[in-house]
Amino acid sequence: MAIRRSVAYSEHMPAEVKRTHMKVLIVDDDTPNLELYRLAFTMRGHTVHTAHSGEQGVELFKTESPDAVLCDLILGDMVGTEAIARMRELGSAQFYLLSEAEPAVLSNAAERSGVTGFQKLGVPVSAVVRAVSEDFAAALP
Numbered sequence: 001m002a003i004r005r006s007v008a009y010s011e012h013m014p015a016e017v018k019r020t021h022m023k024v025l026i027v028d029d030d031t032p033n034l035e036l037y038r039l040a041f042t043m044r045g046h047t048v049h050t051a052h053s054g055e056q057g058v059e060l061f062k063t064e065s066p067d068a069v070l071c072d073l074i075l076g077d078m079v080g081t082e083a084i085a086r087m088r089e090l091g092s093a094q095f096y097l098l099s100e101a102e103p104a105v106l107s108n109a110a111e112r113s114g115v116t117g118f119q120k121l122g123v124p125v126s127a128v129v130r131a132v133s134e135d136f137a138a139a140l141p
Helices: 031-043 054-064 080-090 103-113 125-139
Strands: 023-027 047-051 068-072 094-099 116-119
Touching (some): 023 054, 031 125, 047 054, 068 080, 068 125, 080 094, 080 103
């Protein structure tokens, strides 16, 4: 699968405006979900990289140093918690789990990994984008 990168319009903005726009890595083996989140974050002005597998996500994490990573809990080649653990060995970012699993399963996995979990079903994508964006803005000096 090809690696997609969406460049937000913010790359052409002055630095004082760009500061709240982040680099996001989305890891999901479900292409429609991947594209939905990519589009939503891009429309909010963020630069987005996408990966269709945990391994591809880890490789992109190495080269792109994203500010935030959203990772599906169940990937074709590994579970999202493993991908996040491997990324944490390489650097820091804000990490989030996405899942269509039962809320208790997602909650347990997110708690064990020390990340925030978002349900894909029943939670609007815009709410996820807003929460991640607000987390990032709140962490800025």
